[in-house]
Amino acid sequence: MYRKRKNYTFFPLILLGIVLVVTVGLAFLARKIRQDKIANPGEYSTQDQIPRVTVAEANQAAQNGVAVIVDTRAASQFNLQHISGAINIPLDEVEARINELDPDTWYLTYCT
Numbered sequence: 001m002y003r004k005r006k007n008y009t010f011f012p013l014i015l016l017g018i019v020l021v022v023t024v025g026l027a028f029l030a031r032k033i034r035q036d037k038i039a040n041p042g043e044y045s046t047q048d049q050i051p052r053v054t055v056a057e058a059n060q061a062a063q064n065g066v067a068v069i070v071d072t073r074a075a076s077q078f079n080l081q082h083i084s085g086a087i088n089i090p091l092d093e094v095e096a097r098i099n100e101l102d103p104d105t106w107y108l109t110y111c112t
Contacts, residue, residue, distance in 0.1 A: 038057070062108070067107065068087060069083050069085060069107075070088075070107050071083065071110060072091040073088070073112075074090050078090075086110075
């Protein structure tokens with residue numbers, strides 16, 4: 001009795017397609033979760049929990065009026081060069097000047 005052997009020629013391609021679809025889906029999901037966390041950060045107990053944004057994301061948020069860039073370097077360094085539109089609150093003054101900041105505004109800080 002002769003059994004016909006099954007042809008698995010397309011199996012590797014189908015498997016690769018499934019892996020690609022799952023990978024792309026997970027990448028989009030991770031990006032959406034990150035964007036949602038940036039849009040609605042909630043409260044954090046440590047600085048390590050604060051999501052980081054890319055330069056492009058920060059630039060886009062500032063240009064769209066969604067965020068304010070805060071330069072935390074010394075005033076002398078700020079006066080030499082800074083991001084256009086940024087405000088200067090030196091790191092050692094943040095605690096004393098915190099009342100100047102609107103709690104409903106998204107502030108992006110940088111120090112380099």
